[in-house]
Amino acid sequence: MRRPAYLALVPAALLAGTAPAYAYLDPGTGSMILQALLGGAAGVAIAGKLYWRRFMVMIGMRRDDAPPAEQGKPRADP
Amino acid sequence: MKAAAEAEALPVATSSPLQREPGSFRDRNGRVHYQDGRVLRTLGPRASENWQRLQETAFFRRCVEAGSIVATTDLGPQPDGGGLLEHERIPFVSYPYEWPFGMLKDAALLHLDLMRDALAEGFVLKDATPYNVQWQGARPVFIDIPSFEPLPPGAPWAGYRQFCELMLYPLMLQAYRGVDFRPLLRGRIDGIPAGEMRRMLSARDLLRRGVLLHVVAQSLLQRRYAGSGRDVRGALTEAGFDKSLIERNVAKLRRLVAGLRPPDLPTEWGDYEKTHSYDAAEHAAKADFVERAAARRRWRLVWDIGCNTGAFSRLVEPRADCVVAMDADWLAIERLYARERADGSGRRILPLVVNLADASPSQGWRGAERRDLAGRGKPDLVLCLALVHHVVITANIPLADFVDWLAGLGASVVIEFVSREDEMVQALLANREDQYDDYHPDTFRSLMAERFRIREERPLKGGKRFILLAEPH
Incomplete structure (x- = not known):
C-alpha cells in the first residue's frame, strides 16, 4: 500500500538530477553571515556588498527585494 | 507497518529481524539498521544518487583505503529508487x-x-x-x-x-x-x-x-x-x-x-605507572596472573574498568578483538590515548573517560538516541584491578551492589581486592567515618562465590591484596 507513494519520489529525484540537498540542520543566519568574514579579504568584500545593498535600500537608492520567505510561498496561497 | 515496509525493501536474507538504530533519525535521507551483527544503511533516492557520485571521487577512495572513512559495500539499488549499504562494524560505539x-x-x-x-x-x-x-x-x-x-x-x-x-x-x-x-x-x-x-x-x-x-x-x-x-x-x-x-x-x-592544548593539570592518578604501590616483583606477579587469565581463550570484548594509563589493557590486547579501557581520571586516559596513537600499533584499545559511579546513561530522544555502556555491547572479560576500594569507599557503593552489577554483565572477571591493611585504603579512610563494614575480604569472597565460579586466587603484596579469576555460572 505504501510503496506507490514511496516510488513517486523517484521521478522527482531524477528530475532534480544530483541536486544537492540543503542540510536538515539549521545553519544559523548569523553563523552564515560570519562565514563571509571568515573567508579573508574576499569574504570581507562580500560582507561589504551585503551591507552596501542594505545601505542603498536605506537611503532610497535601491528597491528592497521581496523577503524570500514570501517568495517561496505559492502565489495563490489564500 | 513502517517496519514491515522497510524490511520488505531490504534484500538481505532475513533470518533475523532488522533492528533500527534508535539514534539514526535526524537526517531523513538515510537510516542505519542492524541485522545478525551487520551494519546496514538504507539510502533515500537523493542520498543514493549522491552516494553514486561520492564513490567516484578520488578523496573518498583514498580515505576508505587509509581507514579514515568507514569501509562500505554497495548492496545494490532498491525497488524504491534508494540504495542499501553495508558498513564495517565499529567494535564499540563511544560518545x-x-x-x-x-x-x-x-x-x-x-x-x-x-x-x-x-x-x-x-x-x-x-x-x-x-x-x-x-x-x-x-x-x-x-x-x-x-x-x-x-x-x-x-x-x-x-x-x-x-x-x-x-x-x-x-x-x-x-x-x-x-x-x-x-x-x-x-x-x-x-x-x-x-x-x-x-x-x-x-x-x-x-x-x-x-x-x-x-x-x-x-x-x-x-x-x-x-x-x-x-x-x-x-x-x-x-x-x-x-x-x-x-x-x-x-x-x-x-x-x-x-594549536589547542589542554593545560597540563596534574591529577591524582596521572603518574600512577611511576608511583603505584607495588614493587617490581609483586607487579610482575600481578601481571603474570592477568596475562595467564587472558590467555585462556580469545576475547571478543574486554572492559578494563579503572584502567589508569592502561598497562593491563595492553597486556590483554593480544588476546582480544577490542579492549575498552575506562578510567574516571581524564589525564590517565589522555596519556593512554596519546601513547596508543603514537604507537601506530594501537588498533584494539579504546580509551574512554568513564566514572563507573556515574557512567554515561541512555539519553536523547526516547532515552535511546545515545546508549549506556552495557547497551553498546556487553564484555566477555572484565578487568577490575585496584578498583573495588574506590567503588565502596570513595563512591559509597555497597560491595554487594557492585558485585551484583558485575555479575549482571555475564562476563569472566579478573578482580583485585585491596585490604584495609594496604596504605591505599588507609589513605581513603584517613578523613572519613568508617561505615564500610562490608569492606572485608571474607565478605568479598563469599559475595563473589555466590555469583561466580572462582577459578583461581593469588595473594599479592605480601597478603595485603589478592586477585581472583572468576567465571560466570
Whole structure:
C-alpha cells in the first residue's frame, strides 16, 4: 500500500538530477553571515556588498527585494 | 507497518529481524539498521544518487583505503529508487562526552581534513557532529556516508555552527579555561551555543586565538539575525560567496584546532605507572596472573574498568578483538590515548573517560538516541584491578551492589581486592567515618562465590591484596 507513494519520489529525484540537498540542520543566519568574514579579504568584500545593498535600500537608492520567505510561498496561497 | 515496509525493501536474507538504530533519525535521507551483527544503511533516492557520485571521487577512495572513512559495500539499488549499504562494524560505539581532549581534537581535525578534501572535489560535509566519528582502537573513523553531499554553488558551509558548538567550543573551554567539556556535552546533545560560550569566557580570553570571530562575533550575529526570516543563503550567493571562502575558513580552523592544548593539570592518578604501590616483583606477579587469565581463550570484548594509563589493557590486547579501557581520571586516559596513537600499533584499545559511579546513561530522544555502556555491547572479560576500594569507599557503593552489577554483565572477571591493611585504603579512610563494614575480604569472597565460579586466587603484596579469576555460572 505504501510503496506507490514511496516510488513517486523517484521521478522527482531524477528530475532534480544530483541536486544537492540543503542540510536538515539549521545553519544559523548569523553563523552564515560570519562565514563571509571568515573567508579573508574576499569574504570581507562580500560582507561589504551585503551591507552596501542594505545601505542603498536605506537611503532610497535601491528597491528592497521581496523577503524570500514570501517568495517561496505559492502565489495563490489564500 | 513502517517496519514491515522497510524490511520488505531490504534484500538481505532475513533470518533475523532488522533492528533500527534508535539514534539514526535526524537526517531523513538515510537510516542505519542492524541485522545478525551487520551494519546496514538504507539510502533515500537523493542520498543514493549522491552516494553514486561520492564513490567516484578520488578523496573518498583514498580515505576508505587509509581507514579514515568507514569501509562500505554497495548492496545494490532498491525497488524504491534508494540504495542499501553495508558498513564495517565499529567494535564499540563511544560518545564525545567519554573522550579525552586528544580524541575530540583528532575527531575535529579529521572532520576538517575531510572537509578540505571533499571541497576540492565539489563535495561538502553537510553537518559537523563528532557523533559521526567513531574509533577503531585509537584511530578515528568517519561513519556517516550520507553527510557527504555535492556543494551547491555559492552556498555557505551549513555545518559551521554545529562544528563550533560540538567541537570547537568544547576544545576551547578545556584549552583556554581548563574546564572539563565532557559534562557539558553529556548534558546537551547539541553542544554549547555561542552565546553561552561567550559568557563562560573572561575578558582576557577575548584575546585568545579564534575567540573574537568564532565566539564573540558569532554570538552577536546570531542574536542580531535571530528569527529575521531573511534568505541569507541566497543573499550570500548573490553577493559572490563561493567555495574558496569555505576552504579558507576550514584551513584557518584547522590551524586553530591543531594549536589547542589542554593545560597540563596534574591529577591524582596521572603518574600512577611511576608511583603505584607495588614493587617490581609483586607487579610482575600481578601481571603474570592477568596475562595467564587472558590467555585462556580469545576475547571478543574486554572492559578494563579503572584502567589508569592502561598497562593491563595492553597486556590483554593480544588476546582480544577490542579492549575498552575506562578510567574516571581524564589525564590517565589522555596519556593512554596519546601513547596508543603514537604507537601506530594501537588498533584494539579504546580509551574512554568513564566514572563507573556515574557512567554515561541512555539519553536523547526516547532515552535511546545515545546508549549506556552495557547497551553498546556487553564484555566477555572484565578487568577490575585496584578498583573495588574506590567503588565502596570513595563512591559509597555497597560491595554487594557492585558485585551484583558485575555479575549482571555475564562476563569472566579478573578482580583485585585491596585490604584495609594496604596504605591505599588507609589513605581513603584517613578523613572519613568508617561505615564500610562490608569492606572485608571474607565478605568479598563469599559475595563473589555466590555469583561466580572462582577459578583461581593469588595473594599479592605480601597478603595485603589478592586477585581472583572468576567465571560466570
